[in-house]
Amino acid sequence: MEALLRRVKNLADSAGHLRFAIPKRYSGKDGSNLWMAVIREHFASKGLGCTTTCRTSIPSSAICRW
Numbered sequence: 001m002e003a004l005l006r007r008v009k010n011l012a013d014s015a016g017h018l019r020f021a022i023p024k025r026y027s028g029k030d031g032s033n034l035w036m037a038v039i040r041e042h043f044a045s046k047g048l049g050c051t052t053t054c055r056t057s058i059p060s061s062a063i064c065r066w
Contacts, residue, residue: 012018021036022028 009018016029017039019026019028020031020039021033022030024030
């Protein structure tokens with residue numbers, strides 16, 4: 001299970017999702033709350049996320065149903 005979580009985390013980081021909301025000065029993408037909501041909605045439409053009340057990070061939302 002730990003290997004799977006590590007793999008998902010690495011994939012999310014490679015795709016730019018893991019550090020999306022972190023400021024650029026800390027190697028992030030400076031993503032806004034609006035774009036976080038857009039990404040969560042997109043994942044939810046694909047069946048990959050939790051409910052819209054789930055306030056976890058994107059990688060956590062992506063693996064929430066596993």
